[in-house]
Amino acid sequence: MSTLNAKAMVMEEFNAPLQLREVSMEMPRDVIVVEILAAGICGSDIHMWRANDPRVFLPLVLGHEAVGRIISLPCEKHDLYGVKLVEGDLVIWNRGMTCGRCQACVLWKQPALCSQRWTYGINPPAEFGLLQGGYATHILLRPETDFLKLSEADDLTAMVIASCSGATAAHALDLISIRQDETVLVQGSGPLGLFAVALAKSRGARVHIIGSGEERLKLAKELGAEEVWDRRATTVEERREAILKGNAGVDAVVEAAGSPAAVEEGLELLRPGGSYLVAGFGDPAGTFELDPYRLARRQIRLQGVWTSDARHLAHAVAVVKKQPEVIKQIGTEYPLEAANEALLAMENRQIIKAVLKPQ
Numbered sequence: 001m002s003t004l005n006a007k008a009m010v011m012e013e014f015n016a017p018l019q020l021r022e023v024s025m026e027m028p029r030d031v032i033v034v035e036i037l038a039a040g041i042c043g044s045d046i047h048m049w050r051a052n053d054p055r056v057f058l059p060l061v062l063g064h065e066a067v068g069r070i071i072s073l074p075c076e077k078h079d080l081y082g083v084k085l086v087e088g089d090l091v092i093w094n095r096g097m098t099c100g101r102c103q104a105c106v107l108w109k110q111p112a113l114c115s116q117r118w119t120y121g122i123n124p125p126a127e128f129g130l131l132q133g134g135y136a137t138h139i140l141l142r143p144e145t146d147f148l149k150l151s152e153a154d155d156l157t158a159m160v161i162a163s164c165s166g167a168t169a170a171h172a173l174d175l176i177s178i179r180q181d182e183t184v185l186v187q188g189s190g191p192l193g194l195f196a197v198a199l200a201k202s203r204g205a206r207v208h209i210i211g212s213g214e215e216r217l218k219l220a221k222e223l224g225a226e227e228v229w230d231r232r233a234t235t236v237e238e239r240r241e242a243i244l245k246g247n248a249g250v251d252a253v254v255e256a257a258g259s260p261a262a263v264e265e266g267l268e269l270l271r272p273g274g275s276y277l278v279a280g281f282g283d284p285a286g287t288f289e290l291d292p293y294r295l296a297r298r299q300i301r302l303q304g305v306w307t308s309d310a311r312h313l314a315h316a317v318a319v320v321k322k323q324p325e326v327i328k329q330i331g332t333e334y335p336l337e338a339a340n341e342a343l344l345a346m347e348n349r350q351i352i353k354a355v356l357k358p359q
């Protein structure tokens with residue numbers, strides 16, 4: 001029996017540095033063991049670290065976005081496209097695990113709403129131990145996990161971004177139909193917003209974005225945004241006047257800002273009959289006043305978006321494969337051991353997204 005020697009950055013206390021721990025065990029035979037090659041730090045990891053997510057119990061290895069190489073595959077397993085997986089394959093996987101039996105899974109066909117849903121790196125079952133998050137050298141994945149085999153040529157930093165931000169953006173845009181040359185406004189220039197720009201563009205939309213940060217807005221342009229509004233350099237009134245000038249408003253808005261004020265602004269920029277997608281709220285962040293008459297009179301569709309499922313991951317991966325060189329620029333690489341530094345850099349908006357790479 002071989003031994004698995006792993007290292008992980010463990011969250012043992014909230015609001016305190018993660019601790020580097022070594023885990024040594026017999027190679028488990030009831031799970032798929034993946035050597036992690038890159039793991040993303042998601043904005044929601046910061047919320048968890050700051051004790052703002054009631055789903056989280058300690059100790060925990062954070063990290064729900066990762067890619068890696070299968071080193072132990074004790075069962076027969078095929079990826080989402082039916083490709084037989086073997087040890088040595090480079091893979092990405094769906095971060096959420098669903099029960100396949102509840103109403104959401106079976107009747108509504110909306111697994112993201114599964115009542116039993118849990119996520120690697122957020123709230124995995126405690127009995128399977130520490131190695132269930134991305135901030136580690138290895139992760140133990142349940143055989144039911146949905147995988148996608150990657151190619152050796154795929155850029156790992158770019159791929160990591162598909163797993164949460166990308167898949168959630170794909171879920172959002174999956175909920176509306178966009179016709180060629182319709183206008184989609186994205187609010188927010190973090191990984192979710194930038195990915196939404198790439199997806200909306202890939203569907204033939206004309207894309208506008210309201211965001212902040214020079215580098216982020218430059219990337220938004222590279223990803224296909226035609227009009228870029230710096231939220232800090234312009235006022236709500238200036239944007240409204242310019243966006244509504246000579247037209248009835250945008251066809252759809254993807255909110256990726258996580259701010260009630262953004263929702264208030266975005267609803268006013270929609271054309272009558274348009275769709276507003278609320279995708280940027282991972283936890284409660286306040287409220288705003290809504291006049292239901294305005295919603296009814298303008299026949300606005302207001303749609304929430306919660307996480308994503310396997311098909312959205314597949315869609316996001318396909319988008320990354322088309323433009324890895326641009327998408328990888330969203331990520332800044334750090335060694336695994338520098339996870340604390342990376343979390344702080346994300347929290348202070350010094351970088352867009354950190355990608356941890358075990359050495």
Ligand SMILES: [Zn+2]
Pocket residue numbers: 042043044064164165
């Ligand atoms: Zn996430």
Ligand SMILES: [Zn+2]
Pocket residue numbers: 098099100101102103104105106114115116117
């Ligand atoms: Zn379910």
